[in-house]
Amino acid sequence: MTPPLSTERLLIRDWTTDDAESAFAVYGSPEVARWLTPAMRAVDDVSAMRSVLEAWVEAQPNLLPPAGRWAVVRRDDDAVIGGLSLRLLPPFEEDFELSWQLRPDTWGNGFATEAGTALVRWAFGEGIEELFAVARPANTRAIGTARRLGMEWVGETDKYYGLRLQVFRIRPSDLRP
Template sequence: MTPSLELHTERLTIRDWTVDDAEAALRIYGAEEVARWLTPDMRTVRDTAAMRSVLHAWVEAQPNFIPPAGRWAVVHRDSGDLIGGLSLRLLPPFEEDFELNWQLRPDAWGNGYATEAGAAIAGRAFQEGVEELFAVARPRNTRAVATARRLGMEWVGETEKYYNTRLQVFRIRPSDAPVRTR
């Protein structure tokens, strides 16, 4: 059972989602610039009611994840604005490999927030004994590829194994890069 989480970085708070996050979450998952890169199991969310349903499902599922897996909201500490989301989950189809993924509101891009939040969750996962994390990105998703590299992840190849879609695969191990949490 995954306990409630709140991590703090220099600029961000990473916390559990709530259904009340629906409007702010829609600015992330409803944005075409974000939705076009989501995995096939996550469709574009069109309105607040649909986002509320997605969040309800995430909140209900959270206690059932085996640590360190989960889904979390990313909040800017100074403004209190919800600017993104990230998750750590087992990749299909065999659920052997942990995937780290991140999504940010387009107006939050370019500030290093995805790297900062991803490093915090990776650090937590490594503290809990995870031996490696993967990130997958569509080949033309240059922002995701750049974030994976900034996290210290190395490219390991392309595959259609995950999500039945051609994806670039990146991996990080605890010894690959310094990852800090506060």
């Protein structure tokens, strides 16, 4: 994504391998890992996180826009507090999934909604006609964020990842001013 996206409090930018420790605070956290889908498993240590980031950095230029993975940075202190991604959902790779993961100590501050809204608007500007988010039924935080993003609940399915998931969708006409 060029240039990076910016909101009032956040910067959404490409990951670098220098982000390994900060990324591990997100993807290595048990509170985050319990909700991850098989597309992103928990990371065991900073070294493993660095390897994951290397793969993401290498893959990023080869992904068809708007697909990608990005770091969410808090502007007031330049701290990496989470990640966002847009990727094709399995098994048919027709639907784009928006996903977000934040460090648990930043939950409850509206960062996921703020970052997600910026990425949704950007994706629609790139010509995407709809985006989906999936959440495990007990993941009330993710479901709440999907709703705050303006996403509509469209049902429950086991089509994606072989898990029973709640499915939410947003289209350009659903965007709030």
